Amino acid sequence: MQVFDQIYFLIKNMRNITISYYIYKNAFEYGNMGYASALALVLFAIILFITILQRKFIREEY
Numbered sequence: 001m002q003v004f005d006q007i008y009f010l011i012k013n014m015r016n017i018t019i020s021y022y023i024y025k026n027a028f029e030y031g032n033m034g035y036a037s038a039l040a041l042v043l044f045a046i047i048l049f050i051t052i053l054q055r056k057f058i059r060e061e062y
């Protein structure tokens with residue numbers, strides 16, 4: 001979900017983008033900093049939710 005540099009350097013069309021690249025394009029190319037910040041917060045919430053689920057259901061054994 002957070003892949004940015006491979007997409008930025010290898011794929012220049014808008015059909016194959018990730019959410020992090022979409023955040024970058026909105027913030028720095030289109031100048032929509034508020035919208036990009038809101039998208040980054042949503043991405044953080046999604047990753048946090050997935051992490052909490054993973055830590056709850058998949059126990060680590062030492």
